[in-house]
Amino acid sequence: MSEILKEYDDSQKKSKKAYSFLVFLKYLGVSFCVVMLGMYVGNIMFGKRSLDVMLGLQHQKERLKNDVEYLKKQNARLLKEYFELKELEPESTKK
Numbered sequence: 001m002s003e004i005l006k007e008y009d010d011s012q013k014k015s016k017k018a019y020s021f022l023v024f025l026k027y028l029g030v031s032f033c034v035v036m037l038g039m040y041v042g043n044i045m046f047g048k049r050s051l052d053v054m055l056g057l058q059h060q061k062e063r064l065k066n067d068v069e070y071l072k073k074q075n076a077r078l079l080k081e082y083f084e085l086k087e088l089e090p091e092s093t094k095k
Helices: 002-046 051-088
Strands: none
Touching: 002 051
């Protein structure tokens, strides 16, 4: 009878070791997935094609639109001034 109990006890120890190894593998797999997900989210938020870059580019686009409008107005004013000065020149110097 004691031999049967020893065999049963040994098989229980082996199954506990296998079970604990499987639990370890599960925790390792879950930890790996969490790390990979964190890296993915970090790349989305702060990478080359991230939300932060997109918002910065939108801000830069708005600034450039405002600069274009300002330069168009300045160009129109300078063209008006140029043509006014051109009309004031004597006829002999005109080409």
